[in-house]
Amino acid sequence: xxxxxxxxxxxxxxxxxxxxxxxxxxxxxxxxxxxxxxxxxxxxxxxxxxxxxxxxxxxxxxxxxxxxxxxxxxxxxxxxxxxxxxxxxxxxxxxxxxxxxxxxxxxxxxxxxxxxxxxxxxxxxxxxxxxxxxxxxxxxxxxxxxxxxxxxxxxxxxxxxxxxxxxxxxxxxxxxxxxxxxxxxxxxxxxxxxxxxxxxxxxxxxxxxxxxxxxxxxxxxxxxxxxxxxxxxxxxxxxxxxxxxxxxxxxxxxxxxxxxxxxxxxxxxxxxxxxxxxxxxxxxxxxxxxxxxxxxxxxxxxxxxxxxxxxxxxxxxxxxxxxxxxxxxxxxxxxxxxxxxxxxxxxxxxxxxxxxxxxxxxxxxxxxxxxxxxxxxxxxxxxxxxxxxxxxxxxxxxxxxxxxxxxxxxxxxxxxxxxxxxxxxxxxxxxxxxxxxxxxxxxxxxxxxxxxxxxxxxxxxxxxxxxxxxxxxxxxxxxx
Amino acid sequence: xxxxxxxxxxxxxxxxxxxxxxxxxxxxxxxxxxxxxxxxxxxxxxxxxxxxxxxxxxxxxxxxxxxxxxxxxxxxxxxxxxxxxxxxxxxxxxxxxxxxxxxxxxxxxxxxxxxxxxxxxxxxxxxxxxxxxxxxxxxxxxxxxxxxxxxxxxxxxxxxxxxxxxxxxxxxxxxxxxxxxxxxxxxxxxxxxxxxxxxxxxxxxxxxxxxxxxxxxxxxxxxxxxxxxxxxxxxxxxxxxxxxxxxxxxxxxxxxxxxxxxxxxxxxxxxxxxxxxxxxxxxxxxxxxxxxxxxxxxxxxxxxxxxxxxxxxxxxxxxxxxxxxxxxxxxxxxxxxxxxxxxxxxxxxxxxxxxxxxxxxxxxxxxxxxxxxxxxxxxxxxxxxxxxxxxxxxxxxxxxxxxxxxxxxxxxxxxxxxxxxxxxxxxxx
Numbered sequence: 020x021x022x023x024x025x026x027x028x029x030x031x032x033x034x035x036x037x038x039x040x041x042x043x044x045x046x047x048x049x050x051x052x053x054x055x056x057x058x059x060x061x062x063x064x065x066x067x068x069x070x071x072x073x074x075x076x077x078x079x080x081x082x083x084x085x086x087x088x089x090x091x092x093x094x095x096x097x098x099x100x101x102x103x104x105x106x107x108x109x110x111x112x113x114x115x116x117x118x119x120x121x122x123x124x125x126x127x128x129x130x131x132x133x134x135x136x137x138x139x140x141x142x143x144x145x146x147x148x149x150x151x152x153x154x155x156x157x158x159x160x161x162x163x164x165x166x167x168x169x170x171x172x173x174x175x176x177x178x179x180x181x182x183x184x185x186x187x188x189x190x191x192x193x194x195x196x197x198x199x200x201x202x203x204x205x206x207x208x209x210x211x212x213x214x215x216x217x218x219x220x221x222x223x224x225x226x227x228x229x230x231x232x233x234x235x236x237x238x239x240x241x242x243x244x245x246x247x248x249x250x251x252x253x254x255x256x257x258x259x260x261x262x263x264x265x266x267x268x269x270x271x272x273x274x275x276x277x278x279x280x281x282x283x284x285x286x287x288x289x290x291x292x293x294x295x296x297x298x299x300x301x302x303x304x305x306x307x308x309x310x311x312x313x314x315x316x317x318x319x320x321x322x323x324x325x326x327x328x329x330x331x332x333x334x335x336x337x338x339x340x341x342x343x344x345x346x347x348x349x350x351x352x353x354x355x356x357x358x359x360x361x362x363x364x365x366x367x368x369x370x371x372x373x374x375x376x377x378x379x380x381x382x383x384x385x386x387x388x389x390x391x392x393x394x395x396x397x398x399x400x401x402x403x404x405x406x407x408x409x410x411x412x413x414x415x416x417x418x419x420x421x422x423x424x425x426x427x428x429x430x431x432x433x434x435x436x437x438x439x440x441x442x443x444x445x446x447x448x449x450x451x452x453x454x455x456x457x458x459x460x461x462x463x464x465x466x467x468x469x470x471x472x473x474x475x476x477x478x479x480x481x482x483x484x485x486x487x488x489x490x491x492x493x494x495x496x497x498x499x
Numbered sequence: 500x501x502x503x504x505x506x507x508x509x510x511x512x513x514x515x516x517x518x519x520x521x522x523x524x525x526x527x528x529x530x531x532x533x534x535x536x537x538x539x540x541x542x543x544x545x546x547x548x549x550x551x552x553x554x555x556x557x558x559x560x561x562x563x564x565x566x567x568x569x570x571x572x573x574x575x576x577x578x579x580x581x582x583x584x585x586x587x588x589x590x591x592x593x594x595x596x597x598x599x600x601x602x603x604x605x606x607x608x609x610x611x612x613x614x615x616x617x618x619x620x621x622x623x624x625x626x627x628x629x630x631x632x633x634x635x636x637x638x639x640x641x642x643x644x645x646x647x648x649x650x651x652x653x654x655x656x657x658x659x660x661x662x663x664x665x666x667x668x669x670x671x672x673x674x675x676x677x678x679x680x681x682x683x684x685x686x687x688x689x690x691x692x693x694x695x696x697x698x699x700x701x702x703x704x705x706x707x708x709x710x711x712x713x714x715x716x717x718x719x720x721x722x723x724x725x726x727x728x729x730x731x732x733x734x735x736x737x738x739x740x741x742x743x744x745x746x747x748x749x750x751x752x753x754x755x756x757x758x759x760x761x762x763x764x765x766x767x768x769x770x771x772x773x774x775x776x777x778x779x780x781x782x783x784x785x786x787x788x789x790x791x792x793x794x795x796x797x798x799x800x801x802x803x804x805x806x807x808x809x810x811x812x813x814x815x816x817x818x819x820x821x822x823x824x825x826x827x828x829x830x831x832x833x834x835x836x837x838x839x840x841x842x843x844x845x846x847x848x849x850x851x852x853x854x855x856x857x858x859x860x861x862x863x864x865x866x867x868x869x870x871x872x873x874x875x876x877x878x879x880x881x882x883x884x885x886x887x888x889x890x891x892x893x894x895x896x897x898x899x900x901x902x903x904x905x906x907x908x909x910x911x912x913x914x915x916x917x918x919x920x921x922x923x924x925x926x927x928x
Contacts, residue, residue, distance in 0.1 A: 410863045412884060443923070
């Protein structure tokens with residue numbers, strides 16, 4: 020595929036072309052789905068093709084094909100040029116401030132102990148069906164769905180900078196959901212080996228089977244749990260929950276293409292405008308958010324982005340102040356940066372690369388603090404675990420979140436389970452209420468597998484990390 | 500891909516293994532799109548792809564493989580992977596054998612293709628978008644949006660000799676116009692690209708954006724709302740198509756409600772692939788012939804979605820849909836609904852709708868791109884956007900009036916006037 024990319028670059032590189040790249044990708048996935056004692060789906064998926072992007076006289080063109088013959092690739096390069104040419108009249112008057120990047124000739128591969136595609140299907144199915152059996156053995160549980168998914172993504176990227184980059188990344192995930200049913204309704208509880216760029220050792224290292232009785236029991240307990248109170252409460256949020264809140268209220272709000280209005284028509288924009296860079300009080304002084312596309316196991320740890328920029332680590336928010344954005348080569352100069360942070364990714368060979376969220380995390384607390392101590396220090400609050408309902412406005416301010424499981428805290432003790440908890444806030448008000456973060460022993464990464472953005476729509480993956488934290492005085496129970 | 504080209508590939512797939520039964524499906528699309536932001540073109544794409552899915556079975560054990568490598572070698576590799584998975588899989592008690600070849604005799608003849616859309620040239624689109632940008636820029640505003648033209652096909656064959664093929668085109672333009680402190684939105688969708696006029700869409704989005712300038716805050720609470728067709732399409736009808744098996748197991752909000760009144764008597768929700776206003780495929784999964792089906796008729800829940808397995812288990816017929824979603828309307832215009840409202844809120848569209856509680860179909864979401872207070876039959880002022888939390892069945896039981904249906908993507912829905920709709924918070928713009 021390397022030669023195909025070089026042929027494409029040669030075909031796309033002509034008069035007026037200031038940049039071109041060609042990205043040939045082969046994606047192989049394996050998905051196993053079960054329902055109770057049956058295997059509902061076993062599917063192996065493969066997609067191969069090439070996408071060619073050109074910047075011609077300040078106008079972009081992109082064309083993609085699954086036909087990798089030399090003739091088809093050359094024709095596709097010409098299509099990209101024709102599209103760019105057709106849009107000259109609609110180009111940005113000041114041109115595209117494309118940021119330079121050195122040429123890279125490197126190979127990156129996900130480090131892993133066991134290639135999941137070499138593990139027999141029977142082994143994987145046996146684990147899923149045993150998990151289902153353990154969950155269904157819990158009285159009151161009526162249904163268990165489980166699945167595993169593995170992906171190998173082999174990518175060649177060549178561009179007119181002279182870069183020739185090969186990457187091979189492997190992603191593994193497994194998940195199951197117990198459903199308890201009674202006369203009044205149904206409740207679910209989920210457990211997962213959160214998505215990670217790791218091999219099958221990631222599945223083996225997660226106590227999927229061991230946790231099944233607890234997961235089933237918690238689904239049943241929710242049926243008789245007390246409803247969510249209404250009012251202002253302190254919230255203690257586990258990493259398995261906070262990942263999604265961070266994703267929606269920080270991650271999307273700091274994508275520089277959104278901030279600059281380039282996603283206005285679909286995903287929206289951001290309240291965190293560039294005139295506030297260095298001054299916007301995003302949250303409390305405990306809030307330091309660091310992006311890290313070199314994080315071992317991170318879903319956005321891919322070696323290089325699709326602009327040919329290597330993975331980096333940088334602060335987004337420091338002690339509560341917005342200090343940077345997630346950028347690509349097209350946008351980074353708008354904030355005076357001399358180099359992209361390498362946040363540009365496409366979900367397949369057929370998609371245009373756009374800014375996607377990096378791996379990022381909330382820094383752990385600097386003083387010793389355990390989750391038990393955090394609960395003991397909370398007079399009246401709610402502990403939330405896992406992801407649930409989520410919704411946020413198109414400027415990333417007004418949000419409402421649910422969760423997967425909830426416990427009431429009274430006088431420093433867990434006082435029983437709650438159900439149907441929601442909380443509502445404005446982003447900066449919420450992060451301003453952060454008053455405690457557990458220490459690094461409890462810092463965990465959680466994978467987000469299906470982040471949607473772009474038009475045509477694309478999905479992306481990334482990891483968000485934190486330790487359990489507390490937020491004071493958040494409005495709960497507004498959704499009834 | 501033509502019918503014959505598709506069948507040639509499917510025939511290879513069906514005969515590539517010694518599996519006892521095989522179902523192969525082939526789908527593909529050719530897309531040309533151009534995206535705008537701040538009056539300039541930002542992402543313009545042409546792409547083509549087709550994907551083959553092969554599902555093999557030995558007895559009740561099945562496995563599948565999908566590939567877009569459609570060479571003989573690519574097909575053979577996918578077929579081998581599917582067959583290997585099927586050999587390893589334990590028997591599936593819900594497995595259904597492939598449909599008989601005679602199923603094809605029930606396919607409706609549905610015309611949903613436009614050569615003009617399929618052959619659209621980037622220069623034609625650029626000229627139309629330039630005109631739309633001109634309309635908005637002349638008003639000192641900014642246009643974002645996307646034009647897309649898509650030709651799709653899907654085809655199916657199985658080891659019983661069944662063959663199915665359908666193709667369709669869709670052209671659409673969605674426009675967001677920004678002023679200082681407000682936005683407006685409009686869209687058109689059609690089979691033929693000539694029926695979508697970007698400048699017309701831009702003018703409508705511009706009108707809404709101008710009307711929405713300088714919004715003021717409204718206290719959250721329960722209000723009569725007038726939902727535009729786009730807002731209705733985003734929020735309401737699809738949730739009424741629930742799986743019959745999950746419902747029988749007590750896992751959906753429609754359990755125990757089949758045959759009962761779940762909505763206002765004026766509400767009927769159905770699918771009809773032959774409706775020329777939003778044509779759809781003449782067949783659904785595995786080649787099952789699609790047919791008109793009422794999900795809700797005059798407020799009564801008439802059907803749940805039944806798989807072939809569940810239909811066989813319960814002695815019923817499988818659902819021959821959903822293909823498209825049609826919420827029958829009336830003859831009133833959006834302006835008529837506003838004129839008939841003493842006090843209410845007009846919603847241009849919704850954004851980021853998610854379940855809060857699937858068991859009661861409680862949804863939450865935000866309003867977006869134009870929210871207006873209506874008093875004494877007139878729009879009196881724009882409002883800051885609000886978050887709603889509302890149950891679908893409550894909203895559809897509170898329908899007071901329906902407008903003229905409009906195509907929004909794969910749905911055909913009217914504007915709705917609904918009383919006591921719950922807004923729970925406001926945002927800052």
